[in-house]
Amino acid sequence: MKIVIIGSVAAGTSVAAKARRNDETAEITVYNADHDISYSICGIPYFLGGEIDDLATLTPRDADWFKKRYNVDIHTRHEVTAIDSNAKTVTVKNLTTHETKVDHYDTLVLATGASPKVPQIDGVDQSHVFPVRNIQSAAAIDQYITLNKSEKATIIGAGFIGLEMAEQLTARGLEVTLIEGENQVMPHLDRDMAFRIAEELQKNKLTLLLGESVTQITKKTVTTSSGNTIDSDLVILATGVKPNTKLIEGTAIARGESGAIKVNQQMQTNLPNIYAAGDAAESFSVITEKPLYRPLGSTANKMGRIAGDAMTGGTLAHRGILGTGILRVFGLTVGYTGLTEQEARAEGFDIEVLHNIKPAKAEYLGGAEMVIKAIADRRTKRLLGVQIVGEDGVDKRIDVFVTALSFKAKVDDLFHLDLAYAPPFSTTKDPVMYTGMALKNAIDLKNKLITPEELVTRISNGEELQIIDTRATKQYEASRVDGAINLPLAKLRSEASQLNPALTTVTYCNKGVTGNAAQNILINQGFKDVYNLSGGNKNYQSFKNSQN
Structure with a gap:
């Protein structure tokens, strides 16, 4: 069997590794238009802020490593420009020599990732305007800041990347303005929780403009829809990503509701012998079972492993996602999973909402407050979603809630968890347990x-x-x-x-x-x-x- 994989970041390399573990005889070829493979996009802000000294740390593996370890042929700077599903061939262009060839496959995997959304703004194509896209863009941003001694940065978009870049560019000594078109930061949170992040940004001397869009970028300024003119010698585009599906245009490969490639639980597309995984593919919600697109490296790795297993006779199947996320914003950690209050109401759930403010560990050992917002379904008592903002202990609690949601736990179950306790790590009645207890009492109409x-x-x-x-x-x-x-x-x-x-x-x-x-x-x-x-x-x- 000849397996051809298009793309070699999280999903593509996971497909190759799992397929090889299952089948030593398969011929596995990977084509990648980029310079680097298997790199950590999520680590880029921390390199730019100085927490990571060497950019090479984010690219620990290369094509030679994969060849030696997995007997997989990875060709970087090779772009697949066309797919012929009837002939089972792909057209490949060598971006260095500009030569073109046709390669055949028995099984094809689309792991083409996502591409930045570039807003239609006058001046967005200038040399000081950057998306945070890959290792090459990270190097370019770093070089630009150093050579031009950048002092004032404007970041457009206050989602994951925007907030991480705001923190890291501030740490590097730049004066940062953060602009968001919505009336809150972090669109995956409810507004009452997102407000706490906005307070933290302002506490750290950032200029935050909400409900604003950028209308023009010049070499030294950014102009917004309200007429604000902001001095800026560096602009970061953090306006989100979209599934990179350009390659399937003109083919019979189907897209899902989100615009990403539609797949089943084995990551198969609607065409035989063609799979898709990672940021190019559509997932589904564990809670609603409806299509859900949340591109993350962790999900991409999981989808890649499932695809590699399925195509080589394995039994792995995708169980969906919760849309879990976590990030650090200066002194706060922000974690979320499952449905927000707004989403749960839109889905028609009759919900109970709890705001639980508790220390992450014993207060006499410096335990700092976490705010836990939990949403549950009154009819089934099933936990639907959780958002947490706090200084410490957020990662531990959000992962407990993720586990509970994944196994369709009811709020009653949370109180009975035998969680680890010692004063440096928790309180006697852990915030997770208290959340379950309070939600149960509220749903039962006792409290x-x-x-x-x-x-x-x-x-x-x-x-x-x-x-x-x-x-x-x-x-x-x-x-x-x-x-x-x-x-x-x-x-x-x-x-x-x-x-x-x-x-x-x-x-x-x-x-x-x-x-x-x-x-x-x-x-x-x-x-x-x-x-x-x-x-x-x-x-x-x-x-x-x-x-x-």
């Missing part, structure tokens, strides 16, 4: 939750609510929920008779725990409809600020 957004809406609609601030008077006077009365928890039992048990009541404290205790007191005293404010006053004030 109902109300989000800041829902509370603000009900107040704005003129609903008569009894809002009780259970904190100390000094805290109440410093900041409070609109319309709240101060009744500290220590006095609540004796003074609850002053309240109206027939009115809808909302209790709250600073972060949620004392508010929950007050909620239990009132429920036990016969109050009919009592909510605890999700995330307490701290979360409420953050939400209010995010709306300004």
